[in-house]
Amino acid sequence: MNYETTIGLEVHVQLKTQSKMFCACPTGYGAAPNTLVCPVCLGYPGAMPVMNEEAIRLTVLTGLMIGSNINELSKFDRKSYFYPDMPKNYQISQYDRPLCLGGSVVIEVDGVEKTIGITRIHLEEDVGKSTHMARSSGVDFNRAGHPLMEIVTDPDMTSPAEAYAFLVALKQILLYIGVSDCNLEEGNMRCDVNVSMRPAGQKSLGTKAELKNLNTFKGVQHALHYEVERQSGMLTRGERVIQETRRWDPDQGITTSMRTKEDAHDYRYFPEPDLMPVVLAAAQIGALKATLPELPRTRRFRFAEQYGIPAYDAGVLSADRDIADFFEAAAGLSSNPKAVSNWIMTDVLRVLAERETTLAALPLTAAALASLVGLVDKGSINMTGAKTVFEVLIDNGGDPARIVNERGLAQVSDGGAIESLVDDAIVANPRSVEDYRNGKKAALQFLVGQVMKQSRGKANPPMVMEILMRKLEG
Numbered sequence: 001m002n003y004e005t006t007i008g009l010e011v012h013v014q015l016k017t018q019s020k021m022f023c024a025c026p027t028g029y030g031a032a033p034n035t036l037v038c039p040v041c042l043g044y045p046g047a048m049p050v051m052n053e054e055a056i057r058l059t060v061l062t063g064l065m066i067g068s069n070i071n072e073l074s075k076f077d078r079k080s081y082f083y084p085d086m087p088k089n090y091q092i093s094q095y096d097r098p099l100c101l102g103g104s105v106v107i108e109v110d111g112v113e114k115t116i117g118i119t120r121i122h123l124e125e126d127v128g129k130s131t132h133m134a135r136s137s138g139v140d141f142n143r144a145g146h147p148l149m150e151i152v153t154d155p156d157m158t159s160p161a162e163a164y165a166f167l168v169a170l171k172q173i174l175l176y177i178g179v180s181d182c183n184l185e186e187g188n189m190r191c192d193v194n195v196s197m198r199p200a201g202q203k204s205l206g207t208k209a210e211l212k213n214l215n216t217f218k219g220v221q222h223a224l225h226y227e228v229e230r231q232s233g234m235l236t237r238g239e240r241v242i243q244e245t246r247r248w249d250p251d252q253g254i255t256t257s258m259r260t261k262e263d264a265h266d267y268r269y270f271p272e273p274d275l276m277p278v279v280l281a282a283a284q285i286g287a288l289k290a291t292l293p294e295l296p297r298t299r300r301f302r303f304a305e306q307y308g309i310p311a312y313d314a315g316v317l318s319a320d321r322d323i324a325d326f327f328e329a330a331a332g333l334s335s336n337p338k339a340v341s342n343w344i345m346t347d348v349l350r351v352l353a354e355r356e357t358t359l360a361a362l363p364l365t366a367a368a369l370a371s372l373v374g375l376v377d378k379g380s381i382n383m384t385g386a387k388t389v390f391e392v393l394i395d396n397g398g399d400p401a402r403i404v405n406e407r408g409l410a411q412v413s414d415g416g417a418i419e420s421l422v423d424d425a426i427v428a429n430p431r432s433v434e435d436y437r438n439g440k441k442a443a444l445q446f447l448v449g450q451v452m453k454q455s456r457g458k459a460n461p462p463m464v465m466e467i468l469m470r471k472l473e474g
């Protein structure tokens with residue numbers, strides 16, 4: 001029998017705020033354990049929470065970006081459970097009135113687009129972090145109380161590859177609006193996965209397992225592959241899949257049972273009595289909407305159309321907002337956006353990768369890149385000279401035209417001057433001349449190279465080629 005896979009994700013995203021969700025403690029990664037804490041985030045009796053408005057704003061921005069409906073009246077609830085990393089024994093979360101409902105994210109797998117529905121986005125506080133050592137365990141509460149946005153998808157994904165593509169697309173959107181650093185290594189973005197199988201064609205969903213401890217997108221994909229095999233194997237053998245929470249073990253590449261899955265009523269949700277409901281006026285929501293950037297996907301299509309660049313290049317350029325902004329700024333100042341795109345695709349991205357740095361950290365400006373493209377187009381420098389100018393711009397910045405003058409990089413397009421260099425090369429390399437006349441076309445490249453070398457790279461290559469061919473064949 002054939003089985004269909006159904007996958008839904010719960011993505012937890014730490015919001016980029018200065019302070020925690022309900023107290024003034026700073027957020028931060030890497031501080032000494034239990035140094036960023038206070039009575040509120042440690043759950044001392046009588047400590048009162050105060051809402052972080054910035055966290056509300058960032059969550060609403062995320063919802064607007066993916067087309068959610070924003071609840072004008074939203075509230076916080078207590079989710080009760082015991083775990084050593086949660087000092088209050090309840091987590092302040094949102095139950096029946098989350099900030100955002102609905103929305104969607106478009107993904108692409110093997111060139112095929114698919115829309116993944118978003119069920120809801122709610123805001124809650126993060127819990128502490130347990131560390132297990134050889135003979136003891138420790139809990140660090142620095143993370144406890146960090147604003148945590150939970151994005152819950154509809155069960156719309158049907159393969160591990162789709163789940164992976166969703167996470168990539170979501171991360172790109174979150175980085176575009178700057179609501180989170182989305183640094184997986186620092187735990188900014190964590191994911192729980194619900195996966196079930198059902199016989200092909202069956203309407204109702206199969207029994208699901210929830211997978212935990214997925215710290216990388218690749219991990220999500222691997223764990224799903226494993227789980228799909230495990231569940232379909234059980235179903236094929238006529239066994240029943242039980243609803244449970246399973247832990248992914250990346251070292252062994254398997255999932256193992258942690259506990260049978262709780263239902264919502266086990267958490268005894270009730271309204272948080274220490275916090276007022278969140279009321280958002282339509283005008284406030286409208287004002288936030290007006291500040292949103294274009295979606296990366298929309299921008300990609302516009303880049304291809306507006307600047308006449310290949311779809312692949314438009315995808316690369318729009319994937320990162322800083323690069324996309326830089327490209328647009330340079331393309332806007334240039335009459336040759338295609339060349340601007342080529343410089344970024346090949347040279348700028350290479351430098352960023354080699355130096356493991358960001359555009360903001362380089363002295364290269366969009367105006368300088370546009371001007372460099374202009375100098376090449378006007379024939380003031382050839383590509384060899386332009387590469388030299390580019391290296392200067394990357395290290396020191398500056399004005400390309402001035403760099404060309406200071407370094408004597410101007411292209412030689414003077415026919416007379418090139419002709420005399422060509423004559424010299426012909427006299428100096430009789431073997432190559434003979435080879436060429438005997439039909440060895442490769443000899444021509446050698447002669448062009450000799451002329452370029454004599455001009456110290458500054459001769460206009462098409463002119464060299466043309467004059468050389470004329471002389472050799474004449």
Ligand SMILES: [Zn+2]
Nearest residue numbers: 023025038041
């Ligand atoms: Zn605190």
